[in-house]
Amino acid sequence: MADQNTPAGEGGPPKGLPALKAHVIANKVDVALWGIRLLTVLCTIGYLLPIFNNPVSAFYKALLANAATSALRLHQRIPPREIALSREFLARFLLEDSAHYLFYSLIFMNVVPNILILTPIFLFALLHAASYSLTILDTLGQNSMWVARLLISLVEFQSRNILRAAALAEIVLFPLVVFMALFSYCGLMTPFVYYYFLTWRYTSRRNPYTRNTFRELRVAAERAASSPSAPAPLARTLRSAVSLVCRMAPPAEHVQ
Incomplete structure (x- = not known):
């Protein structure tokens, strides 16, 4: 069996902590996205199980983490040199799923916390974090953390159902937002803004x-x-x- 810290050229690419360090240096943005998505998952769990923290604080931290993830993805999809004050750029911007979920976080920054609001961002963060976790484990070595690999495989096996559940949560959230606005749990403009979010999701090219x-x-x-x-x-x-x-x-x- 090859050693996990095998250098390049002696049984394949290098593995272990040196390889992980090199991977982090070479993929700073992707690793940052992975870490922030894990934070989104942990904050959502912290909202559901407020054992060590304030559930309200955990709710808004999850939204902030989702906003940070969306901003980084937009940075990857639309380089700064391509930013322009034009109708064409705005149309391109609104086609990006990351832009949709950046607005999603902004929409719910001033509402009363509700678990259904966190459901789509939790599911997306879980799915993408699990996918990149497999890359991290492969960098450490093929035999590293088999229990984590098993859990990741279960998440990826259910990826289609996870995406469908996230879409269903987006839809069901609309009547809830209307109800929240009627009873002063959010602003009166929130349902109108969320309606535009839903239309963007409905016309999404990638999802x-x-x-x-x-x-x-x-x-x-x-x-x-x-x-x-x-x-x-x-x-x-x-x-x-x-x-x-x-x-x-x-x-x-x-x-x-």
């Missing part, structure tokens, strides 16, 4: 899960409304809800 989840919910609602056993008031309510959501959806030509 179709929000759009697909809307479609699945529509099919399920129409099937339930058409069921012979469905009470007439429930059927009318479901059809009205589907009609309202369809009218609020972005124009078809904006959807990739």
